[in-house]
Amino acid sequence: MLNLPKTIVWENGRVKLINQKLLPHKLEYIETDNWERVVKSIKDMEIRGAPAIGVAGAFAVALFANKYDGENLEKFMQDLEKVSRIVATARPTAVNLSWAVERVKNVAKTATSVEEARRLILDEALKIQREDEEANRKIGELGEPLIEDGDTVITVCNAGSLATSYWGTATAPLYVAKEKGKSFRVIALETRPYLQGARLTAWELSMAGIDVVVATDNSIGILAMKEKINLAITGADRITSIGYVANKLGTYPLALMSRVHNIPFYVAAPSSSFDLKARGPEDIEIEIRSSDEVVYIGNMRITPENVKAIYYAFDITPPQLVTGILTEKGIIYPPYEKNIKRIIGKN
Ligand SMILES: CSC[C@@H](O)[C@@H](O)C(=O)COP(=O)(O)O
Missing domain, CATH: 3.40.50.10470 (Translation initiation factor eif-2b; domain 2)
Known part of the structure; x- marks a missing residue:
């Protein structure tokens, strides 16, 4: 493993992001359970880089779902749609952001309850993060020669x-x-x-x-x-x-x-x-x-x-x-x- 900290961590219903605005002088995480704070971090470039903002976007949606107060699935799906649009458009050029948000939003469509939607969204966000790490390692192995x-x-x-x-x-x-x-x-x-x-x-x-x-x-x-x-x-x-x-x-x-x-x-x-x-x-x-x-x-x-x-x-x-x-x-x-x-x- 590299001598480098993880850029984004999901921990007990909270997201931790390295505040890249403070580097190289200070290594500090922003920690939040508020999806709008993550959107702000993406817009202000506290977190940046195409795959990283994709993962952050997916976690922002997971935070929204996690803190959602209410059990009406239809209403949840309507709110999810609105939130997803805000998250996906926080920055326009990197396609990874809208791609990741679309992925977490889509898995919720199969849910039969808000509770199940919450779980599916978080599982998908964690999967996107895992897949990104694996893909990059593979890119490294292919590019090393x-x-x-x-x-x-x-x-x-x-x-x-x-x-x-x-x-x-x-x-x-x-x-x-x-x-x-x-x-x-x-x-x-x-x-x-x-x-x-x-x-x-x-x-x-x-x-x-x-x-x-x-x-x-x-x-x-x-x-x-x-x-x-x-x-x-x-x-x-x-x-x-x-x-x-x-x-x-x-x-x-x-x-x-x-x-x-x-x-x-x-x-x-x-x-x-x-x-x-x-x-x-x-x-x-x-x-x-x-x-x-x-x-x-x-x-x-x-x-x-x-x-x-x-x-x-x-x-x-x-x-x-x-x-x-x-x-x-x-x-x-x-x-x-x-x-x-x-x-x-x-x-
Ligand atoms: C693996 S990241 C590739 C690109 O996202 C990177 O080179 C870049 O252009 C990042 O732009 P940024 O504006 O810092 O988000």
Whole structure:
């Protein structure tokens, strides 16, 4: 096991989430039995990362069901519908959130009492969490051979254990390679403005004993030229049926630079990150977050008072730039339209 704490824990009718806003300075859990508090954590990015917000969303619905006061099943199902919609739309880009909420909501449909619905929802939420951990471990095992002793690997954002139930997606091959005794170096792009790379990826890789350095996002070009990078690997928030990859801002420039410099560019994601109903970039909602997250660093404003920032929180990498997609069901290579359908499922 890694020297890393679990991102989300269900304990005695309460959810515990690592407050990722406090890292790397403080490791502290938010603990609550209130589903709306979990929604707030997702919106405010105290918990973030596609699979992690999926699990948090499923637990939010379980908290709602757990504290539901009343035994009228029909009324419960109506309220469940409303709550599920609020939870599922807390953030728009990562498909894992709506996917997980849909799963827990659907299992309740077979219940014959509120009590049974409560149990089914919680069992399903725990199953989603377990499956995510297992999928990531599998991704790690499949991806580990891509890393050779002495390599330099580059990543963006945090697609690590913190962003999932455990192991991470992009980080899972790194953790398995480390387990096998390989020695390599990771460059974590800092990922303005939330700094997931600098604060979170650097924290968890260093905790796991992996050699990690941080670089500013705008240094991708010179890094690709000078740093002998062997592999680029990122996570994904949504992958379409033909292989477009929505992921954290900076992923597309990294993929472009990787192509220019012949660096293999892999995406690592569990099957829950695929949206087979989506095809092109027009089918993906890209979250636009507050200008304040860009124009302030901590409490200090860095632009003139009258100038706002434009802040898309994700970008979309076209399939032509993706060398392969690591999933728990196997590595998917081009042609993506055919192979995503074959490996992940039918459209
Ligand atoms: C395994 S997580 C993959 C992605 O979710 C990750 O790289 C990312 O883009 C997270 O965005 P965030 O805005 O921090 O939730």
